[in-house]
Amino acid sequence: MTRASTIDFGRKTHNDVLWSGPLRPANFIRNKFPTYKKSLNGIVIKLTDDQEMPSLKQAVAKETADLLDRSQRLSVRELAMKFEKGLNTATLLSNEPHLEILNSQVKWRQAALLERDILLKNLKNVLESLRSRVSGKHKDEIEESLSMVDVLTVQLSKREDELLQQKAEVAKIATSLKLASEDARRIVEEERSNARIEIDNARAALQKVEQLVKEQEIDPQINGKQDEDELKEKAQEARRVKMLHCPSKAMDIENEIEVLREQLAEKSSNCVHLLKELHLHQSYEENDVSSYELEGLESLGSMLRIVAQSDGFVDLSRSAIQWFRVQPEGDKKEIISGAMKQTYAPEPHDVGRYLQAEINHCGEISVVKTAGPVDPAAGLVDYVETLLRNPETEYNVVVLQVNGIKQPTDSIHVLSVGKLRMRLAKGKTVIAKEFYSSTMQLCGMRGGGDAAPQAMYWQPRRDLSLVLGFETARERNSAIILARRFAIDCNIILAGPGDKTHC
Numbered sequence: 001m002t003r004a005s006t007i008d009f010g011r012k013t014h015n016d017v018l019w020s021g022p023l024r025p026a027n028f029i030r031n032k033f034p035t036y037k038k039s040l041n042g043i044v045i046k047l048t049d050d051q052e053m054p055s056l057k058q059a060v061a062k063e064t065a066d067l068l069d070r071s072q073r074l075s076v077r078e079l080a081m082k083f084e085k086g087l088n089t090a091t092l093l094s095n096e097p098h099l100e101i102l103n104s105q106v107k108w109r110q111a112a113l114l115e116r117d118i119l120l121k122n123l124k125n126v127l128e129s130l131r132s133r134v135s136g137k138h139k140d141e142i143e144e145s146l147s148m149v150d151v152l153t154v155q156l157s158k159r160e161d162e163l164l165q166q167k168a169e170v171a172k173i174a175t176s177l178k179l180a181s182e183d184a185r186r187i188v189e190e191e192r193s194n195a196r197i198e199i200d201n202a203r204a205a206l207q208k209v210e211q212l213v214k215e216q217e218i219d220p221q222i223n224g225k226q227d228e229d230e231l232k233e234k235a236q237e238a239r240r241v242k243m244l245h246c247p248s249k250a251m252d253i254e255n256e257i258e259v260l261r262e263q264l265a266e267k268s269s270n271c272v273h274l275l276k277e278l279h280l281h282q283s284y285e286e287n288d289v290s291s292y293e294l295e296g297l298e299s300l301g302s303m304l305r306i307v308a309q310s311d312g313f314v315d316l317s318r319s320a321i322q323w324f325r326v327q328p329e330g331d332k333k334e335i336i337s338g339a340m341k342q343t344y345a346p347e348p349h350d351v352g353r354y355l356q357a358e359i360n361h362c363g364e365i366s367v368v369k370t371a372g373p374v375d376p377a378a379g380l381v382d383y384v385e386t387l388l389r390n391p392e393t394e395y396n397v398v399v400l401q402v403n404g405i406k407q408p409t410d411s412i413h414v415l416s417v418g419k420l421r422m423r424l425a426k427g428k429t430v431i432a433k434e435f436y437s438s439t440m441q442l443c444g445m446r447g448g449g450d451a452a453p454q455a456m457y458w459q460p461r462r463d464l465s466l467v468l469g470f471e472t473a474r475e476r477n478s479a480i481i482l483a484r485r486f487a488i489d490c491n492i493i494l495a496g497p498g499d500k501t502h503c
Helices: 014-019 025-032 056-094 096-131 137-218 220-244 247-285 380-387 473-489
Strands: 035-038 044-047 292-295 304-308 320-326 333-335 354-361 364-369 392-402 413-418 421-426 429-435 441-444 455-461 464-470
Touching: 056 137, 096 137, 292 354, 292 364, 304 354, 380 473, 392 473, 413 473, 421 455, 429 455, 429 464, 441 473, 455 473, 464 473
Parallel strands: none
Antiparallel strands: 035 044, 292 304, 320 333, 320 354, 354 364, 392 413, 392 464, 413 421, 421 429, 441 455, 455 464
């Protein structure tokens, strides 16, 4: 029986075995797994490894740091290579020998063309001398040759122009290449400095992360307690925000605002009533008592009505009424065209002015005037300033009249007030779409009626006039102010019929 250990198939030396390829992975395996050896008495002995293997977490952290560092170096190296390649190309193209070669080529072509001109000129002289000496078929051939020489002369002149253009382009290219090389150098330096900064930042961030990991390993309980305290604070803050934004509290605030509005309206009416009594008292002292007075709040969104002070019934429908605007300083009146009814709804153009009405009843003229100037609606200015930020604002309206003819009010239209134009449409059907112009008119409804505070008169062009009804008086007044502000930006003043347009 032959032992396997005595067989030598390859007859290899001891050195060949050590460096042979198939035996090399054994060293790698031995570094990771324990090895065993059989002694003389048959006992198996475990051989311990010389080097102690690091922990898995340390190995992962080290590999991560190496990968980040390699990624940063690779990206910076590639960027530097690209810029250096472009810089070398630009420098090579902008070198003076290349420019000299191009200039020499241009000069050589110019010299060649000059010699060709001389040769063509001599050839033309020879052909002309021959043309006077020959006749018949040879003369025709000479004529054709002369025409070909003329064509060549024209082509040479064009070629000269092209050479001049090429020379100018060569000079431009040389200048641009020099500038490009300087810019490339500057950009490379900037990118290198930025890359160094990024590398330093990445290393600092990595060190910070490693430090945080170490702190977390040292004392995880403290960090957990801090996180728990932060979560409790956030939960308390969330509860507080929820309580502040509770729907019930919002409803309470709205109710309080509504009560305050009612109180303000009541106090405003009381103030107006007191002012009227004061004015009446002064009239009694001056023996100039008016038989009429105005009812209603003297502000936007309200309705002013003329009523008789006498106990007897007075039919104002048979009286001639005309409303005026009066400036606060002085008694200068401005007639309000179309305002000839017993009621009148102030519009934004009336704010800051007194309103006065003249009643002609049976030949006797009576004058009634507001106790103070018309006040603006609360919050209207801020609302309009918010709408001015939008390029276009849409309102839902109802068409009440078209060219003075009443219309059914069962359909909703959309009025768009833009920076350059106004548009009225119903679905996809456009009724009016006009840019701001001097022929356009816009004001509040002056014909009276209960819906006057929410109605607007609009004449987009000369052959079309509309009366539009809005959902609220606030939307009607904001639409009028918005359109007038946009029209002023277009150097157009929008006003009502007969109004004086003051810039």
